[in-house]
Amino acid sequence: MTEKVLMKGNEALAEAAIRAGCRFFFGYPITPQTELAAYMAKRMGKEGGVYLQAESEIAAINMVYGAAGAGKRAMTSSSSPGISLKGEGISYMAGADLPGVIINVQRGGPGLGGIQPSQSDYFQATRATGHGDFHLIVLAPSTVQEMTDYVFRAFDLADEYRTPVMILADGMLGQMMEPVVLPEPKTEFPEKPWAVTGHKGQRSHNIVNSLHLQPERLEETNIERYERYARIKATEQLAEEYLVEDADIVVVAFGASSRIARSAVNKAREKGIKAGLIRPITLWPFPEDVISAAADRAKAFLTVEMNMGQMVDDVRLAVCGRKPVEFYGRAGGIIPTPAETLAAIERLAESLEGGAR
Amino acid sequence: MSKVVFERPHALTDLQFTYCPGCTHGITHRLVAETLDELGIEGTTVGVAPVGCSVLAYEFFACDMVQAAHGRAPAVATGLKRALPENVVFTYQGDGDLASIGMAETVHAATRGEKITIIFINNAIYGMTGGQLAPTSLPNQVTQTSPFGRNVDNDGFPIRVVEMLSTLDGVALAQRVTMDSPKNVRAAKRAIKKAFEYQIEGAGFTIIEVVSTCPTNWGLSPVDAMQWLRDKMLPYYPLGVYKDIKADGFANVAEAAAARAAELAAGSAAPAEGGEA
Numbered sequence: 001m002t003e004k005v006l007m008k009g010n011e012a013l014a015e016a017a018i019r020a021g022c023r024f025f026f027g028y029p030i031t032p033q034t035e036l037a038a039y040m041a042k043r044m045g046k047e048g049g050v051y052l053q054a055e056s057e058i059a060a061i062n063m064v065y066g067a068a069g070a071g072k073r074a075m076t077s078s079s080s081p082g083i084s085l086k087g088e089g090i091s092y093m094a095g096a097d098l099p100g101v102i103i104n105v106q107r108g109g110p111g112l113g114g115i116q117p118s119q120s121d122y123f124q125a126t127r128a129t130g131h132g133d134f135h136l137i138v139l140a141p142s143t144v145q146e147m148t149d150y151v152f153r154a155f156d157l158a159d160e161y162r163t164p165v166m167i168l169a170d171g172m173l174g175q176m177m178e179p180v181v182l183p184e185p186k187t188e189f190p191e192k193p194w195a196v197t198g199h200k201g202q203r204s205h206n207i208v209n210s211l212h213l214q215p216e217r218l219e220e221t222n223i224e225r226y227e228r229y230a231r232i233k234a235t236e237q238l239a240e241e242y243l244v245e246d247a248d249i250v251v252v253a254f255g256a257s258s259r260i261a262r263s264a265v266n267k268a269r270e271k272g273i274k275a276g277l278i279r280p281i282t283l284w285p286f287p288e289d290v291i292s293a294a295a296d297r298a299k300a301f302l303t304v305e306m307n308m309g310q311m312v313d314d315v316r317l318a319v320c321g322r323k324p325v326e327f328y329g330r331a332g333g334i335i336p337t338p339a340e341t342l343a344a345i346e347r348l349a350e351s352l353e354g355g356a357r
Numbered sequence: 358m359s360k361v362v363f364e365r366p367h368a369l370t371d372l373q374f375t376y377c378p379g380c381t382h383g384i385t386h387r388l389v390a391e392t393l394d395e396l397g398i399e400g401t402t403v404g405v406a407p408v409g410c411s412v413l414a415y416e417f418f419a420c421d422m423v424q425a426a427h428g429r430a431p432a433v434a435t436g437l438k439r440a441l442p443e444n445v446v447f448t449y450q451g452d453g454d455l456a457s458i459g460m461a462e463t464v465h466a467a468t469r470g471e472k473i474t475i476i477f478i479n480n481a482i483y484g485m486t487g488g489q490l491a492p493t494s495l496p497n498q499v500t501q502t503s504p505f506g507r508n509v510d511n512d513g514f515p516i517r518v519v520e521m522l523s524t525l526d527g528v529a530l531a532q533r534v535t536m537d538s539p540k541n542v543r544a545a546k547r548a549i550k551k552a553f554e555y556q557i558e559g560a561g562f563t564i565i566e567v568v569s570t571c572p573t574n575w576g577l578s579p580v581d582a583m584q585w586l587r588d589k590m591l592p593y594y595p596l597g598v599y600k601d602i603k604a605d606g607f608a609n610v611a612e613a614a615a616a617r618a619a620e621l622a623a624g625s626a627a628p629a630e631g632g633e634a
């Protein structure tokens with residue numbers, strides 16, 4: 001049970017989803033998440049599930065909408081440009097309060113961009129995946145083990161809060177191999193009395209729907225959903241803190257870039273700079289409580305991302321002007337090196353010594 | 358004791374339809390509901406409503422219902438049917454929904470042979486948005502967005518949907534019907550019922566195209582609209598069975614497709630599609 005196996009991130013994601021009870025996978029080929037679909041194609045049939053390669057990303061997410069509407073655990077996976085296409089369906093899922101899991105193994109953008117790892121869909125995942133007032137729960141793994149654990153958890157969160165959940169990974173995590181402990185297959189699942197399964201003459205008809213022509217009714221559904229979001233914010237914020245306690249400089253990084261940030265923090269400590277790391281695990285809800293608490297003690301923040309600066313906005317909101325918040329990042333599919341990240345920490349440390357505050 | 362000679366089908370809720378006078382959506386809803394009643398499948402059916410005038414179909418049908426994004430009903434129906442293979446799944450879609458924004462979903466659900474039934478309303482116009490050019494608007498037809506008539510040089514040609522879909526191996530039944538006379542309504546009813554029966558038997562993908570009226574956006578009275586349908590639409594969209602694999606002697610699309618492939622390989626493909634081969 002606690003035996004470790006060596007797996008690729010994308011395959012670990014797929015296996016953990018199956019063990020979480022996902023029996024419906026709808027996808028469309030796109031680099032760099034292909035291994036996930038290939039793994040599903042091999043395994044799903046053996047589990048009595050359905051693997052179906054859809055005609056488009058749009059169709060794939062709508063098949064998830066259908067299977068989720070029928071009360072089943074369903075999932076789709078893609079990479080950045082494909083997620084843009086799924087945006088419509090994700091909005092409809094949010095509007096119809098359907099659970100489901102969406103994997104984004106990010107690559108650089110905008111447009112066709114490139115195929116190297118990136119974190120440039122942070123805004124899309126946490127702000128506006130599709131039209132309308134809604135949020136997704138967004139989980140950001142940083143190891144293959146976390147790919148496994150978070151996708152397993154994602155299905156439970158989706159069912160509990162009746163919301164789509166996104167795993168925001170990237171090409172680096174998808175492709176890397178690490179030892180993992182796989183979860184035991186889940187055998188008990190929550191009831192879904194709202195699902196469309198045929199009323200069998202025993203109840204009035206269930207309707208899966210996001211249309212409310214009466215403004216008052218539509219507003220009501222929005223308010224109800226935001227009450228749920230408030231509960232999610234209160235209970236589901238998750239972040240890892242590393243050497244934050246006495247840190248002058250708190251580095252904030254998620255996913256793949258947090259791995260680099262961690263070694264840069266270690267190197268900074270060796271050089272006598274009191275650096276620490278906060279690694280947001282839930283990107284939505286953003287772990288603002290942890291950041292806000294750190295802002296009471298730390299002297300400055302540095303967010304490290306594989307993009308032009310996106311999560312830094314959320315850090316600034318949480319810090320709320322109390323301390324300086326700087327950004328260091330590389331885009332285009334380039335992974336920042338520990339050395340250049342360390343240099344960014346050092347620059348920030350020097351500027352603080354320079355008597356800025 | 359009085360005898361009931363006419364009543365609302367059980368598979369329709371008691372809500373008032375929102376359709377205009379003279380619109381054939383109402384009759385078509387009724388025929389689908391009668392079919393659910395007669396086959397005893399209301400309790401095992403899940404319907405998918407489109408975006409368009411019939412968006413509120415989810416309130417009118419008493420079976421479980423899903424509202425889908427514009428054009429995506431066949432993909433949603435695919436997810437439903439794969440999740441609920443023992444249930445009956447149908448979509449109800451207009452021409453903008455099915456033949457324009459949702460054409461990819463339609464063609465691929467058909468070619469996969471998804472065991473679903475599509476009721477396709479072709480009234481040659483976008484109804485709910487107020488009468489714009491549809492993929493099925495006729496050449497020279499005046500609409501809000503073709504004010505000088507559909508110019509095929511600019512706007513292209515209308516799509517004959519069931520003819521096109523009948524070329525795909527996944528399709529078990531593709532038939533065009535209309536609602537302009539009691540005789541044709543009865544024929545439409547038989548076709549719709551057959552489509553659901555084929556689905557239940559696992560034959561393959563089934564689609565019934567209903568040549569329909571939109572008096573409101575055609576700018577005609579209900580009676581004149583029916584005449585316009587006969588004079589203009591039926592010549593362009595002839596009624597008939599375009600594919601019926603059971604009439605051709607096959608139990609399902611897999612058998613029919615294998616026979617067709619063998620014929621093609623032998624270089625002796627039958628020249629025409631349609632029931633009589």
Ligand code: SF4
Binds near residue numbers: 571
């Ligand atoms: S606008 Fe046309 S299609 Fe829509 S309900 Fe009225 S008559 Fe029917």
